[in-house]
Amino acid sequence: MSTGTDVAASAAASAATPGLDEQASNLRMAVLRFSRRLRAERAVDTMSDGQIAVLGWLRLKGPHTLSELAERERVSAPSMNRTVNCLEEWGYITRTPDDTDRRKVNIALSDAGRDVVTETARLRDAWLEAALSEFTPAERVTLAQAAGLLARIADR
Amino acid sequence: MSTGTDVAASAAASAATPGLDEQASNLRMAVLRFSRRLRAERAVDTMSDGQIAVLGWLRLKGPHTLSELAERERVSAPSMNRTVNCLEEWGYITRTPDDTDRRKVNIALSDAGRDVVTETARLRDAWLEAALSEFTPAERVTLAQAAGLLARIADR
DNA sequence: TATTGTTATACTCTATAACTATA
DNA sequence: TATAGTTATAGAGTATAACAATA
Numbered sequence: 001m002s003t004g005t006d007v008a009a010s011a012a013a014s015a016a017t018p019g020l021d022e023q024a025s026n027l028r029m030a031v032l033r034f035s036r037r038l039r040a041e042r043a044v045d046t047m048s049d050g051q052i053a054v055l056g057w058l059r060l061k062g063p064h065t066l067s068e069l070a071e072r073e074r075v076s077a078p079s080m081n082r083t084v085n086c087l088e089e090w091g092y093i094t095r096t097p098d099d100t101d102r103r104k105v106n107i108a109l110s111d112a113g114r115d116v117v118t119e120t121a122r123l124r125d126a127w128l129e130a131a132l133s134e135f136t137p138a139e140r141v142t143l144a145q146a147a148g149l150l151a152r153i154a155d156r
Numbered sequence: 157m158s159t160g161t162d163v164a165a166s167a168a169a170s171a172a173t174p175g176l177d178e179q180a181s182n183l184r185m186a187v188l189r190f191s192r193r194l195r196a197e198r199a200v201d202t203m204s205d206g207q208i209a210v211l212g213w214l215r216l217k218g219p220h221t222l223s224e225l226a227e228r229e230r231v232s233a234p235s236m237n238r239t240v241n242c243l244e245e246w247g248y249i250t251r252t253p254d255d256t257d258r259r260k261v262n263i264a265l266s267d268a269g270r271d272v273v274t275e276t277a278r279l280r281d282a283w284l285e286a287a288l289s290e291f292t293p294a295e296r297v298t299l300a301q302a303a304g305l306l307a308r309i310a311d312r
Numbered sequence: 313t314a315t316t317g318t319t320a321t322a323c324t325c326t327a328t329a330a331c332t333a334t335a
Numbered sequence: 336t337a338t339a340g341t342t343a344t345a346g347a348g349t350a351t352a353a354c355a356a357t358a
Contacts, residue, residue, distance in 0.1 A: 010250035020288055023279035023300055027288075028194060029212060030303035032205065034310040036230065037193035038184060048325075053192075066340060074196050079326050081341060103334045103339040110213040119179070132311040139305055144179055146302030149295055153287040154186070154193040204348075235349050237318060259316040259357045272335060321357070324349080331342070 041127045044119055047109050050075070055109060057090060062106035067096075079080040092116060100130070187306070195281040203276060206231065206239050211248060211265065211273035219264035221254070248272055 018026075039049045053067055063098070064072070070080035082108055087093040092113030098104035132140055174182070195205070208227055220228070226236035240263055243249040246271030254260035265273070288296055 018300070019230075020285045021278065021281060023296060024284040024288055025212075025277050026302045028281060028284055029209070030306045030310070031187060031191050031194065032209070034306040035187050037310040037312075038187065040230075050325075052342080053188075068337090074192070076324090076327055077340070078328085082325075086342095098339095101335075101339085105340070120182075124184055125177060125180040128184055129176045131312055132176055132180055132183075133265055134306065139301075140179060142298055142301050143183055143305055144174070145295075145298050146184045149291065149299055150186045150190040153284075154190040156192075156287055206348075223315090229328080231349055233317070233349090234351080238348075240316095257316085257358070261317065313358100316356085317354105318356100319354075320352085322344105322352105324347105326347080327345085329338085330342085331340105332352085333338100335336100335340070 036145060037122060038128065041124045047084075047116075047120075051087055052120055054080075054083060054087065055113050056121070058093065058107070058109040059117050063096075063106045065104050067104060069107065087113065134149065194284065197280065203272075204239075206245060208273070208276055208280070210236075210239055210243065211269055212277065214249065214263070214265040215270060215273050219252075219262045221260045221262060225263065243269065 014056075042052065053073060056062065057069070057072060058061055059083060066077060066080055066084060070077045070086070073080060075083075084093060088095060090112075092110055094108050094110050096106045096108065132143070135143070173309060206229060213225070213228060214220065222233060222236055222240060225240070228234045229236065231239075240249060240251075244251060246268075248266055250266050252262045252264065252265050254262055288299070291299070
């Protein structure tokens with residue numbers, strides 16, 4: 001059993017009650033594909049997903065150091081440094097040396113950065129709203145509940 | 157209304173019956189956060205997301221041409237060609253010229269590929285399975301239904 | 313002439329290692 | 336000596352343009 005060779009038996013069993021492994025696999029594939037599609041909807045085509053994520057986080061939580069941003073986005077410090085360099089060059093963030101610890105540099109959203117992250121969220125949601133409008137109210141309830149559940153998983 | 161400036165009124169209204177805009181925003185944030193967390197749980201470091209996705213799709217739907225795979229994964233044909241080259245080099249897929257249209261090449265999962273995608277999915281989803289196991293059966297049904305709905309949106 | 317697959321080339325994002333300055 | 340940020344360099348993934356084979 002469960003050797004992966006007896007496809008027919010596996011399919012028959014899962015048709016009745018999908019195992020936790022298949023539920024997980026289905027959910028993973030669906031979410032990853034959906035998020036990739038969602039990410040494709042951007043206000044500024046020249047901005048990467050990582051750059052947008054940093055701007056969004058700064059708007060939500062205020063200024064952070066480079067290390068904090070790197071840890072938050074789960075990338076290396078040099079990688080985040082490159083991201084921040086671009087954002088600074090475009091005028092979307094500002095770098096300010098910390099007063100108490102001069103090794104640190106506080107990275108904050110500029111007015112232009114605030115504008116662009118707002119516009120990006122608006123465009124992204126416009127596409128998503130159009131998609132949601134084609135669902136039934138019951139289906140939208142399902143998605144709303146699922147959103148809460150996904151958030152709970154992500155916070156583990 | 158709905159200008160985005162009257163935050164209090166908007167919040168009050170959405171508390172009763174969330175508008176489509178807030179549903180979209182909530183769903184977007186939840187999915188992006190979840191997918192980032194999910195991506196961080198990569199048990200198999202030697203294979204990329206794209207490679208795993210192709211193997212999974214071939215296992216699920218059988219052989220496909222290069223163009224079909226590229227369209228499915230929303231990448232360019234050269235990019236998919238590179239992905240398929242790696243998978244072929246590793247012995248996970250086979251290329252077979254089509255009999256009726258000799259321009260086409262059928263890409264199919266090999267036995268080794270079938271094994272590795274099974275094992276990869278198992279390792280990768282271990283974290284997600286653990287998370288799902290803490291939900292009630294009803295909540296898991298909600299997530300399963302939502303997965304189908306998200307897939308429909310992504311295919312738009 | 314259009315389509316399918318492939319190669320050539322370049323760009324972006326990412327990582328590790330090494331360097332600078334502060335603590 | 337340790338930490339925060341940065342620079343140098345390399346690897347992986349992606350894209351567009353150009354090419355070969357077939358329809």
